[in-house]
Amino acid sequence: MMRRTPLIRLAIILLIAVSSLAQAGGELRFCLRSEPKTFNPLLVADDASETIRYLTGGVLIRVNRLTQAAEPELATSWKLSKDGRSITFTLRDKAFFSDGTPFTAEDVATTVRQMMDPQLHSPTGDAFRSGTGDVAVQVLAPNRVTITFPAGVAGLDRQFDQVAIMSAKSPKKEMAVLGPFYVADYKAGSYVLLRRNPNYWKKDTNGRQLPYLDGIRLDIQSNRDIEALRFRRGEIDLINSIDAEYYDRIGEASPALVRDAGPSLDSEQMWFNQVEKAPIPGYRIAWFRSRNFRRAVSEAINRDDLARVAFSSHAKPAMGPVSPANKIWFNAKLKPIAYNTASALQRLQKDGFRLDKGVLRDKDGHQVEFSIVTNSGNKYRERMATMIQQDLGKIGMKVNVVTLDFPSLIERMTESFNYEAALLGLTNVDLDPNAQMTVWLSSGDNHQWNPRQKSPETSWEAEIDRLMREQASAVDFPVRKAAFDRVQEIVADQAPFIYLVNKNALSAISTALQGEVPVVLRPQTYWNIERLTLKAEIAKTRQ
Amino acid sequence: MNKLRRLSFALLLAIVLASLGADFLAPAGYATQFRETPNSPPTRAHLLGTDALGRDRLARTLYGTRVSLLLAPAAALLSTLLAGMIGGFAGYVGGAWQKASMAFTDLFLSLPWLFLLITVRALLPLNVSPTASVMVTFALLGILGWAASARVVCAGAAGMRDSEFVLLARASGIGRARLLFIHILPNLKPVLLAQFWLSIPIFILAEANLGILGLGVAEPLPSWGSLLRELEDLATFSGEFWKLVPLALLVVVVTSFQFLISHNEVSA
Numbered sequence: 001m002m003r004r005t006p007l008i009r010l011a012i013i014l015l016i017a018v019s020s021l022a023q024a025g026g027e028l029r030f031c032l033r034s035e036p037k038t039f040n041p042l043l044v045a046d047d048a049s050e051t052i053r054y055l056t057g058g059v060l061i062r063v064n065r066l067t068q069a070a071e072p073e074l075a076t077s078w079k080l081s082k083d084g085r086s087i088t089f090t091l092r093d094k095a096f097f098s099d100g101t102p103f104t105a106e107d108v109a110t111t112v113r114q115m116m117d118p119q120l121h122s123p124t125g126d127a128f129r130s131g132t133g134d135v136a137v138q139v140l141a142p143n144r145v146t147i148t149f150p151a152g153v154a155g156l157d158r159q160f161d162q163v164a165i166m167s168a169k170s171p172k173k174e175m176a177v178l179g180p181f182y183v184a185d186y187k188a189g190s191y192v193l194l195r196r197n198p199n200y201w202k203k204d205t206n207g208r209q210l211p212y213l214d215g216i217r218l219d220i221q222s223n224r225d226i227e228a229l230r231f232r233r234g235e236i237d238l239i240n241s242i243d244a245e246y247y248d249r250i251g252e253a254s255p256a257l258v259r260d261a262g263p264s265l266d267s268e269q270m271w272f273n274q275v276e277k278a279p280i281p282g283y284r285i286a287w288f289r290s291r292n293f294r295r296a297v298s299e300a301i302n303r304d305d306l307a308r309v310a311f312s313s314h315a316k317p318a319m320g321p322v323s324p325a326n327k328i329w330f331n332a333k334l335k336p337i338a339y340n341t342a343s344a345l346q347r348l349q350k351d352g353f354r355l356d357k358g359v360l361r362d363k364d365g366h367q368v369e370f371s372i373v374t375n376s377g378n379k380y381r382e383r384m385a386t387m388i389q390q391d392l393g394k395i396g397m398k399v400n401v402v403t404l405d406f407p408s409l410i411e412r413m414t415e416s417f418n419y420e421a422a423l424l425g426l427t428n429v430d431l432d433p434n435a436q437m438t439v440w441l442s443s444g445d446n447h448q449w450n451p452r453q454k455s456p457e458t459s460w461e462a463e464i465d466r467l468m469r470e471q472a473s474a475v476d477f478p479v480r481k482a483a484f485d486r487v488q489e490i491v492a493d494q495a496p497f498i499y500l501v502n503k504n505a506l507s508a509i510s511t512a513l514q515g516e517v518p519v520v521l522r523p524q525t526y527w528n529i530e531r532l533t534l535k536a537e538i539a540k541t542r543q
Numbered sequence: 544m545n546k547l548r549r550l551s552f553a554l555l556l557a558i559v560l561a562s563l564g565a566d567f568l569a570p571a572g573y574a575t576q577f578r579e580t581p582n583s584p585p586t587r588a589h590l591l592g593t594d595a596l597g598r599d600r601l602a603r604t605l606y607g608t609r610v611s612l613l614l615a616p617a618a619a620l621l622s623t624l625l626a627g628m629i630g631g632f633a634g635y636v637g638g639a640w641q642k643a644s645m646a647f648t649d650l651f652l653s654l655p656w657l658f659l660l661i662t663v664r665a666l667l668p669l670n671v672s673p674t675a676s677v678m679v680t681f682a683l684l685g686i687l688g689w690a691a692s693a694r695v696v697c698a699g700a701a702g703m704r705d706s707e708f709v710l711l712a713r714a715s716g717i718g719r720a721r722l723l724f725i726h727i728l729p730n731l732k733p734v735l736l737a738q739f740w741l742s743i744p745i746f747i748l749a750e751a752n753l754g755i756l757g758l759g760v761a762e763p764l765p766s767w768g769s770l771l772r773e774l775e776d777l778a779t780f781s782g783e784f785w786k787l788v789p790l791a792l793l794v795v796v797v798t799s800f801q802f803l804i805s806h807n808e809v810s811a
Contacts, residue, residue: 309581309596371669379772383596386762390576400670401762408665419669 025214026539028513028532029236031221036192039183040174041164042115042122048220054523055194055216057164058178058201060089060108061157065519065527068327068431070158074103074165074178074201084152084475087160091143096199098182101170105145109137110168112147127159127435154472154480155432180211180530192218202530211530212515214543231257231508237534238516239508240525243380244314247506257508259518259525263316263325264505265428268384269497270372270421272297274450276457278417283366288420292351294495296344298337300395301388307501310383314506318499320492325502325520326431329481331488337499344395360396369398370420373412376403384500385423413448422448423500429522433471433484440468440487449496460494512538551799558796562609569602574763584783591785594773598763604789607765611747612796614681619742621685626692627728627735633693634700635723645697651690659687660753673764680759684746692738699734703727740804744797751793767793 036048041057044050060075072078075089095103115125116135128135131151138146153159170176175183180202181194194216202210219236221227228246230236232253242250242258251258272288273280287293303317319337322330345355352363360368372388374381382403389399404412412419428435438444442453442461456462464487471483491497505520514533518524526532534542561568570588571577577589577597585592591600633644663683671679703709704727712726747767753759754768762769770789 305578309576309578312581369670373669379595382762386596387576387578389763390574400672400676402669403761404665405661408662 025212025543026534027215027217027542028213028238028526028534029217029219029542030238030240030526031227031230031236032192032218033222033224033227035189035220039186041166042111042120042124045123051218051523052183052192052194053164054179055181055526055529056177056179056183056197058095058103059161059164060091061160063158063161063431063521065521065523066517068521070161075160078157080157080475081148082475084154084156085150086146086148087156088140088144088146091145092201093143095178095201097167097170097176097178098197098199099167099170099172099176100199101167101176103165103178104142104168105139106142106168107165108145108147109139111163111166112137114166115163124162127162127430128153128156152473152475154434154474158432181216184215189220191220194218200530204531212533213529214539216529228508231510234510234512237510237513238525240523242506242508244312244504244506245379247314247508248312250508256511259507259509259516260314261505261507261518261520261524263323263502264520265323265325265431266425266503267318267321267323267428268315268381268423268425268500268503269318270388270423270500271449271497272370272421273417273419274496275417276450278419280418280420283362283364284370284420287351287362287368287370290351291494292347293353294498296347296395297392297397298495298498299340299347300344300397301391301498301500302339303337303500304339305391306384306387310380310387311501311503314504315501316504318502320488320499321436321497322433322488323428323502325505326428328431329433329484331485333485334488334492337492341395348395355396358396359398367398368396369400371400371402372421372423373402373404373409373419374423375406375409380503381423381425388423414445414451425503431521433468433480433487437468437472440464460490464490511535548802551802554795555799555803558608558792559612562605562612565602565605565609569599569605571599571602573598573602573606573765575599575602585785591788592783600785600788603765603770604792607767607770607789608792610677610760610764611750611767614677615743615746615750616739618681618685618688618746619739621682622688622742622746623692623735623739625686625689626696626738627731629689630693630696630698631700631723631728631731634697634702635704635727637701637704641697641701645694648690648693648697652694656687657752660684660749663687664753671761673761676761677764677766680750680753681746684749688742688746688749692735692742695738696731696734699731700727703730737804740800744800747793747797 032048032051034046034048036052037046038044038049039052041053044053059073061070061078062073063069064071074092074095076092077090079088080086089108091103091105091108097103112135114120115122116128128149130149130153133150135150136148138148140146165178166174167176177197180197180200182197183192184195185193196211196214200210204210221230224246227236227239228250231239232250247258247260272294274285274289276285278285307313307315307317317336319334320331324330348360353360353368362368372385374385382401385401389401392399409422413422438446441447442450442456442465445451447453450457453461456465467483467487471480474480474483505518505524507518507525509516509518509525512535514535515528515531516525517528519527521527570590575598577593577599579597580593581595581597583589583593583597589599589601591604594600594603629644629648633641660683667679709722709726712722750759750766751768751771754766754772759768760766767789771793773786774790
């Protein structure tokens with residue numbers, strides 16, 4: 001028996017190797033919904049370019065989309081200074097760009113210098129801007145580099161998830177990459193072809209070089225109907241994000257093809273216009289600025305129904321500004337907002353509102369009537385608005401639903417302020433609250449209920465300003481978490497945004513694809529692209 | 544009236560009567576949300592099933608038909624009147640006035656009027672009831688839809704300007720206004736009538752287009768446009784044929800109008 005053990009071990013290793021070989025290779029196919037605007041990873045500002053950057057870029061630190069923890073990639077370790085201004089990386093040895101040039105600390109230094117160059121206007125660099133002054137980059141050794149910012153940057157290490165390192169020496173510039181794939185071909189309006197990076201540094205537990213796939217074909221297809229049809233025909237292997245109706249349709253035919261990863265980071269919310277100079281009657285602005293009024297509206301909305309009916313149960317009632325999907329920043333002390341029309345009416349009575357023959361009137365006798373605007377063409381928002389119209393009708397409020405084209409809607413919300421209530425969604429790609437500074441600061445452009453205030457107009461907004469600045473300048477996570485937890489509590493109490501639902505992260509994945517673990521963070525389906533494989537019979541046809 | 548036209552007339556009459564009798568025929572209110580049974584297939588309680596919010600499709604189809612069928616002719620009347628005034632006057636006066644009017648009409652025709660409608664719709668006050676919104680939508684269609692008809696009317700009026708009966712009337716010393724309103728416009732009646740009938744299906748389709756863009760009649764009031772929006776995801780349509788009823792109605796109504804129009808044009 002003892003003598004046979006090595007043979008058995010050898011057989012198992014061979015079996016794994018053969019199986020691994022059988023699974024490897026082939027070309028994954030899916031769609032980009034728009035033309036990538038750039039291949040320069042520092043200039044990425046659109047979804048399509050972000051997809052290319054994720055698949056081709058090598059980063060120092062990667063946020064694991066499953067655990068949401070920051071993990072070493074090209075940096076084997078890193079150390080933050082106590083004041084949060086500096087970070088020192090120790091880099092991986094023997095890593096090479098796709099064109100064969102070696103990866104060193106000089107590449108990191110060059111990338112950071114380019115990223116922080118004001119002339120480049122890098123959206124990636126914006127997340128690192130703190131205080132005035134230059135960013136200092138010091139190469140300590142070929143595998144050690146220190147970056148010092150003028151002021152502390154909250155959550156500094158995790159921000160490097162977005163920074164794809166570029167080569168300082170390669171003649172191919174941004175086309176020389178450290179990620180699992182490189183751009184091999186691109187035909188504008190048609191496709192982007194990625195090929196396996198032969199120099200990719202990562203290996204699996206068996207020592208086999210990753211990625212398993214030979215390449216990825218990204219067809220540029222903006223029409224979602226055609227994308228769905230192509231998926232059903234087996235021409236593409238996945239749809240990274242689909243809406244509830246497509247999910248149900250595809251799932252009806254083949255349940256194995258659809259995945260619901262649970263509530264995503266995205267939220268749908270409504271808010272009232274609280275801008276004092278808005279061209280709407282003063283008594284209505286007074287309603288909208290009343291906490292009791294906003295809370296009453298919030299309580300009179302049946303969120304369970306919104307999630308179940310408008311989203312076919314592919315959404316969850318929202319509790320506050322942060323989705324429970326955000327494992328790091330969600331305040332677990334927040335309670336779900338109960339649907340309670342009796343409580344809503346009691347709150348309204350405190351402000352002098354009265355229900356008169358089914359019509360709600362304020363203390364001066366004005367009938368409570370307002371419009372909710374939302375963007376035309378978004379059937380989920382239109383459905384929610386119509387359901388809210390009926391829900392609020394039960395407490396005597398008359399609601400008019402108005403759909404507008406997006407530019408008109410934005411003009412009303414940001415320039416003329418000629419609207420009463422709005423229903424829109426917020427797409428969150430970043431877990432860190434720092435990404436939402438312009439939403440929460442009273443001076444922010446995206447402080448939608450009352451933007452660009454010269455000084456906070458209410459005490460609770462002043463408190464939110466203070467807490468957001470506190471969390472942004474603190475380095476210790478517990479201090480930041482405590483401050484942002486309090487922000488979430490104030491927002492839940494004051495209801496400037498009435499959070500409705502968190503949509504689920506839905507995707508469609510072919511059974512030909514193996515190793516997939518859909519998650520709620522973007523990119524939901526191919527976050528572990530280097531470990532995805534195609535079934536052998538499919539891979540053979542796509543060599 | 545041949546058989547086809549009779550059939551068209553009968554179908555239109557039946558549809559109009561059914562929509563007018565919606566209050567009695569519909570099993571529920573068009574806005575009532577049966578939230579426990581969204582997207583239901585046809586049942587005894589809901590003969591055409593329910594929509595995504597659980598609203599009875601039959602009720603919404605009947606009320607939507609009423610909205611589209613009553614207001615499209617009203618919009619057609621408005622646009623035909625405008626076309627009659629602008630085109631008739633331009634054709635009757637002739638000369639530089641006609642050239643200027645027709646240049647303005649051409650300019651109006653060249654405008655991308657779907658975008659124009661979207662823009663004008665965006666400029667309107669937000670706080671209008673669904674009933675007011677439907678009136679506004681069709682009034683806009685009527686106000687913006689006169690240009691093509693005006694050209695036809697202008698050509699008709701210009702043709703009459705030098706006709707013998709007008710020359711005789713002028714020779715008899717009849718004033719300009721009297722000549723226009725008593726002699727010319729009544730003779731343009733067949734042209735105006737044809738334009739009126741032609742405009743009705745055009746406005747029905749225009750409202751349906753606006754509805755598909757989500758810019759037509761405000762919720763919860765149904766119209767054919769909002770009902771047809773359910774069919775926009777044809778790629779994922781999976782044999783729910785009861786959803787096609789509004790489309791079938793639209794086809795039947797527009798086709799029936801075409802048969803009636805051809806009759807009227809022949810009569811004219």
